[in-house]
Amino acid sequence: MTKPVVIIIGRPNVGKSTLFNRLIGKKLALVDDQPGVTRDRRMGDAVISGLEFTAVDTAGWEDDDPETLPGRMRMQTEVSLEGADAALFVFDSRAGLTPLDEEIARWLRGQGVPVVLVANKAEGRAGDAGFYEAFSLGFGEPIALSAEHGEGVADLFDALWPIIGAKAEAAEEADVAAEHGEHGPPAGPLKLAIVGRPNAGKSTFINRLLGENRLLTGPEAGITRDSIAVDWEWRDPKSGETREVRLIDTAGMRKKSQVVEKLERMSVADARRAVDFAEVVVLLLDATRGLEHQDLKIASLVLEEGRALMIAINKWDVAGTVGAENASSLFNGIKAALEDGLSQVKGLPVLAVSAKTGKGLDTLIGAAFEQREAWSRRVPTAALNRWFDDALEANPPPAPGGKRIKLRYITQAGTRPPRFVIFGSRLDDLPKSYERYLMNGIRKTLGFDSVPVRIMMRSAKNPFADKS
Numbered sequence: 236m237t238k239p240v241v242i243i244i245g246r247p248n249v250g251k252s253t254l255f256n257r258l259i260g261k262k263l264a265l266v267d268d269q270p271g272v273t274r275d276r277r278m279g280d281a282v283i284s285g286l287e288f289t290a291v292d293t294a295g296w297e298d299d300d301p302e303t304l305p306g307r308m309r310m311q312t313e314v315s316l317e318g319a320d321a322a323l324f325v326f327d328s329r330a331g332l333t334p335l336d337e338e339i340a341r342w343l344r345g346q347g348v349p350v351v352l353v354a355n356k357a358e359g360r361a362g363d364a365g366f367y368e369a370f371s372l373g374f375g376e377p378i379a380l381s382a383e384h385g386e387g388v389a390d391l392f393d394a395l396w397p398i399i400g401a402k403a404e405a406a407e408e409a410d411v412a413a414e415h416g417e418h419g420p421p422a423g424p425l426k427l428a429i430v431g432r433p434n435a436g437k438s439t440f441i442n443r444l445l446g447e448n449r450l451l452t453g454p455e456a457g458i459t460r461d462s463i464a465v466d467w468e469w470r471d472p473k474s475g476e477t478r479e480v481r482l483i484d485t486a487g488m489r490k491k492s493q494v495v496e497k498l499e500r501m502s503v504a505d506a507r508r509a510v511d512f513a514e515v516v517v518l519l520l521d522a523t524r525g526l527e528h529q530d531l532k533i534a535s536l537v538l539e540e541g542r543a544l545m546i547a548i549n550k551w552d553v554a555g556t557v558g559a560e561n562a563s564s565l566f567n568g569i570k571a572a573l574e575d576g577l578s579q580v581k582g583l584p585v586l587a588v589s590a591k592t593g594k595g596l597d598t599l600i601g602a603a604f605e606q607r608e609a610w611s612r613r614v615p616t617a618a619l620n621r622w623f624d625d626a627l628e629a630n631p632p633p634a635p636g637g638k639r640i641k642l643r644y645i646t647q648a649g650t651r652p653p654r655f656v657i658f659g660s661r662l663d664d665l666p667k668s669y670e671r672y673l674m675n676g677i678r679k680t681l682g683f684d685s686v687p688v689r690i691m692m693r694s695a696k697n698p699f700a701d702k703s
Contacts (some may be wrong), residue, residue, distance in 0.1 A: 238406045240398035241281070242315050244343070245325035246335045247295025250355040254382035255279065255292035271272060284392045285648020285656045287403055290316055297341050301490060313342075321349045321398045323391075324374065328354035328362030332369060352377040353396045358386055390691070407649060420513075421611045424466065424479035428513035428604055430537070432488060432529055435519045435700045436549045440590040441465065444600070469600050478604065485509045488533050510536065514610065514651070515543045515603045522554035522587075523560050526569045531576040538579055541652035542684045543610040545584045547599055552589040562587075582685040583677065609648050610686045619645055619681070621657075627668040628677045635664050644689050653677075654689040660691040 243251045259279035280291035293315050316322060326336050326342060345351050354366045357379035369377045378394055429437045445467055463484045467478050479685050486571045510516055516524030516537045519531055548554070548569060570585050578584065584602050588595035612623075625644045632640040642659040655677065661666075670690065678684045 237281075237405070238268065239320040239402040240318065241288050241323060241347075241395065241399065242291045242292060242319045243323045243325060244293055244316070244339065245296065246333065246339065247296075249325045249327045249380045251295070251325050252292050254323070254353070254355065255290055256382075257285065257382050257385060257388055257632060258290045258349075266378060283395070283648075284389060284693055285646075285654050286392055286396060286400065287407065288307065288320075288395070291319070296335065306406065316346055319348050320402060321351060321395060321648065322346075322665045323351050323353050324372075325355050326365070326369060326377075328357045328365035328377075328379065331365040331532060338371070340374070344373065348372050349398045351398075353380050353391075354379045357381055357592075358384055369701045370661070371616060384568045391577045402483045409640070419701055421607055425604055425607055426481045426512060426514040427600075428483040428485060428516045428542075429519055429566075430485050430488065430516055431519035432509060432521070432527070433522045436590045436670055438484055438586070439517050440519060440547075440549060441484050443590045443593055444469075444482065463548050470599075471601060472597050472674075473601070488529070507536070510540050510542060513542055515545065515606050517545045517547050517599065517603070520548045521570065522550040522565065531573075534573070534577055535579075538687045539575065541687050541689070543606040543652075545586070545599070545603060545606060547586050547588045547595075549588055549590055551587040551594060552592050553588075565586050580685060580687060584685060588623055593614065606686065610652060610680060611700055612648050612653065612682060614647055614681050616646065619647060619652075622676065622680055623657075626673060631667075633666060638664075639642060640665050648691070652687045653683050654690060654691070656693050658690045658693050660694065662694065665692065 237442065243255055245251050255277065258281035260282070266665055279290050279291040280294075308328050322343060324339065326332065352369055352372060352374040353360060354369060354377040356362055357366060358381040360378070366379055374582075376428070378387065378390050380390065391674055429440060445465065465482045465484070467482055468479045469480050518530065518534050518537065520526060534544060534546075546569070548566065551562075554565055566585070566587060573585065574581060584606065586599050586602065587594050588599055618636050622643075627642060632642055634640065638661065640659065640661045642657060642665075645655055645657045648654045648656045657673070670692075674688060674690055676687055677690070
């Protein structure tokens with residue numbers, strides 16, 4: 236089942252593309268003060284507080300002859316509304332309503348698509364007059380926001396949820412079923428990216444897995460420039476089962492201050508995109524150099540992107556020559572430094588490997604499949620709320636100033652990475668320490684200990700309640 240589709244409509248230069256970029260979390264659409272930058276429809280995966288949908292950016296609506304370029308652009312916008320589940324009608328609250336805004340409103344009222352009125356550029360008090368003027372359009376109370384600064388975007392959740400919430404949940408369930416089957420692990424090849432500092436042995440590591448010199452290697456740092464994807468079949472030595480893997484080699488990531496050449500900057504940017512594409516990312520360390528600050532920065536980047544992370548200490552054949560006691564001290568020291576430096580996850584898999592001899596590679600690939608399964612896991616709603624009730628009973632939320640904070644229920648909004656939404660009241664007063672308590676409980680009790688987890692707090696206001 237496809238995600239719900241939300242169309243962004245408005246006259247030129249009201250901030251439609253800026254809102255589109257804000258919703259999808261990246262600068263995919265070009266933005267400029269000059270009107271008419273967007274000409275074709277652009278689609279992207281959007282999410283607000285766990286509510287997932289497809290956002291569609293459209294050309295600015297202009298009142299021109301259909302044979303002209305602006306007229307043809309308007310026709311593209313009109314066509315885009317066919318099959319849409321909702322429309323975000325954006326206007327500039329600082330400029331106030333224009334005759335063109337009113338024309339768009341008249342057209343939208345005849346289309347039969349639910350409309351959410353968005354008063355953009357509403358930061359400060361300069362947009363108040365336009366905000367109240369917009370009630371005359373007949374779409375109810377506008378959502379006041381600043382797409383540029385991100386203010387008020389979360390309020391779109393309350394407006395969109397009654398319209399597309401049910402379809403979004405059904406699409407999420409269908410995606411999980413397609414990936415997992417009824418009860419099995421995720422389907423499809425494991426997308427496994429190998430990242431690290433230059434000369435950590437990433438290409439040699441992949442060549443050892445493949446059993447051939449597929450990727451160019453050598454003592455010089457920075458040989459790999461583009462991210463290279465190689466499809467491969469791994470045979471599990473325990474079960475004998477053959478499983479598909481897509482290995483992604485990446486350019487080495489140095490400190491930003493050391494990246495001065497344009498080509499290297501492009502290579503590092505390409506490596507970042509490879510992380511975004513991957514499901515599980517292996518950070519390859521050089522055992523002869525130990526853990527450095529740049530390694531922690533790379534690890535943090537992977538976790539911020541929401542990818543499952545593993546640590547592999549390469550060149551262990553060399554580390555082993557210093558003696559078992561020293562090698563054990565090196566291994567434990569790296570684990571302890573990771574625990575201190577990456578507080579957002581605990582229990583990351585750390586493995587000693589050797590791309591030269593093949594030591595530990597099968598163990599690593601098996602662990603990577605396990606990481607993907609945890610990263611993709613969905614907890615049944617009943618089991619999730621049983622845990623939630625037990626956690627609240629064992630340690631009730633505080634009551635600052637004698638006023639009780641009420642946490643009502645929890646839902647899993649998505650997977651890959653696991654995302655949870657907690658509904659309640661007076662959430663602004665909930666201490667960060669209590670949020671950490673809930674996060675730790677989710678990790679330890681529900682099996683997400685070593686993968687990134689997202690928790691969002693939402694007001695328990697009933698979006699279907701009568702607001703009259």
